[in-house]
Amino acid sequence: MTTKCIIFDCDGTLVDSEGITNQVIAEMAGELGIEMTGDEASATFGGKTLDGVVYKMKELSGKELPDNWLPRLVQMVSDSWESKLRPVKGVKEILEKIEIPICVASNGEPTHVRHSLRLTNLYDFFGDNIFTASEVSVPKPAPDLFLYTAKKMGFNPDECVVIEDSVTGVTAAVNANIRVYGIINNLFSKEDLEEAGAIPFKKMEELPELLGL
Numbered sequence: 665m666t667t668k669c670i671i672f673d674c675d676g677t678l679v680d681s682e683g684i685t686n687q688v689i690a691e692m693a694g695e696l697g698i699e700m701t702g703d704e705a706s707a708t709f710g711g712k713t714l715d716g717v718v719y720k721m722k723e724l725s726g727k728e729l730p731d732n733w734l735p736r737l738v739q740m741v742s743d744s745w746e747s748k749l750r751p752v753k754g755v756k757e758i759l760e761k762i763e764i765p766i767c768v769a770s771n772g773e774p775t776h777v778r779h780s781l782r783l784t785n786l787y788d789f790f791g792d793n794i795f796t797a798s799e800v801s802v803p804k805p806a807p808d809l810f811l812y813t814a815k816k817m818g819f820n821p822d823e824c825v826v827i828e829d830s831v832t833g834v835t836a837a838v839n840a841n842i843r844v845y846g847i848i849n850n851l852f853s854k855e856d857l858e859e860a861g862a863i864p865f866k867k868m869e870e871l872p873e874l875l876g877l
Contacts, residue, residue, distance in 0.1 A: 666823075666876075667764065667823070667824070667825050667875050667876065667877070668764055668765070668819050668823040668824070669764060669765045669766070669767070669814070669817050669819045669823060669824045669825075670762065670764065670765075670766045670767075670824070670825055670826075670827060670875070671766075671767055671768075671769050671810060671813050671814070671817075671824055671825070671826045671827070671842070672766065672767070672768050672769070672826075672827045673768075673769065673770055673826070673827065673828045673829060673830070673833045674768050674770035674772055674777050674780065674781070675770065675771075675772055675777075675780070675829075676710070676752070676829035676830060676847075676849060676851075677752060677755075677827055677828060677829045677833075677847060678751065678752055678755055678768065678781065678784070678786055679749060679750070679751055679752065679780045679781065679783075679784050679786070680749070680750045680751065680752050680753075681745065681749055681780055682706055682710060682829075682849075682851065683702065683706065683850075684741070684744050684745060684748050684749060685741050685744075686702050686703075686705035686706040686709055686710070687702035687705070687744075688737065688740045688741050688744055689705045689709060689717060689737065690702045690704065690705040691740075692733065692736070692737050692740065693705065693721065693724075695733070696721055696724070696725040696727075696729065696733070697725060698721065698724045698725055703850075706850075706851050707851060708720060710830045710831075710832065710851050710852070712771065712803075712832065713771045713772075713773075713797055713803045714734065714737075714738070714773055715803075716771075716803070717737075718734060721733075738773070738776070741776070742776070742779065745779070745780060745783055746783070749780060749783050749784060750784060751784040751785070751786055752847075752868060753867065753868065754867055754868035754869045755786070755868045756785070756786065757868075757869075758868050758869070758871050758872065759786065759789045761872060761877070762872075762877060763877070764877070765793070765817055765819075766789065766790065766793070767790060767793035767794065767795065767813060767816075767817055768781070768790050768793065768794045768795065769795045769796075769809050769810055769812075769813040769826075770794075770795075770796050770797070771796070771797045771803045771804050771809070771832070771833075772796060772797075773796070773798070774794075774796045774798055777794060777796055778794060781794070793816075793817065795809065795812065795813045795816060796809075797809050799812060800812050804832050804833050804835070804836035805831075805832045805833075805835035805836045805839065806836060806839065807836055807837075807839035807840035807841075809836065810824075810826060810836055810837055810840040810842055811840050814840075814842070821840055821841050821842045822841070822842075822843075824842050824843075825842065825843045825844065825845065825875060826840075826842050826843070826844040826845070827844075827845050827847070827871070828844055828845070828846050828847070828862065829846065829847045829849055829851075829852065830851070830852060831852055831856055831857070831860045834846050834857055834860040834861055834862040835860050835861070837861070837862075838860065838861035838862075843863070844861065844862045844863070845862060845863045845864075845865055845871070845874060845875075846858075846860070846862030846863070846864050846865070847864075847865060847866075847867075847868070848864050848865070848866050
């Protein structure tokens, strides 16, 4: 089946945000008496929603979180992004070459996703075609977001491909019966992504050939 639409995850796929975000989460976990490195936070929270972070923090700490914990986390992540956030290497050049419809489907908070794309000068590639888990009842790894996104873009699932960087996202695409390519990173190896059901690749420059564009 010819690829007619490409659905990109955002964090870790388009913008190099996972390490920055999870370092902040690790620091804020310390306030709750939870010792955690940035790498451990990435392994625990990669691809998850903020609700997922809160749920896990309650579980690990064994108590309710202070009312101001989540708003402060969101603010600290935003502040870190302002100075540190970059697009994933090679992604801008790839987006400039793609001639078929593209969109974003992210578990991230809507304002965060749009802000990260603006900070990295990628927003104009997508415009209104940015969809988040807030628009469906269940986030990734459920298939809902990818199925919703394909429908909103006007394509059947088998006419789309997904580009992901996490096992959570790959699983969601597999559950939606959409072909998925997984970019290998520090968190998920070739074997991790392959086992989850992705076609793994090492760098964005490989995408045009892989997708036959």
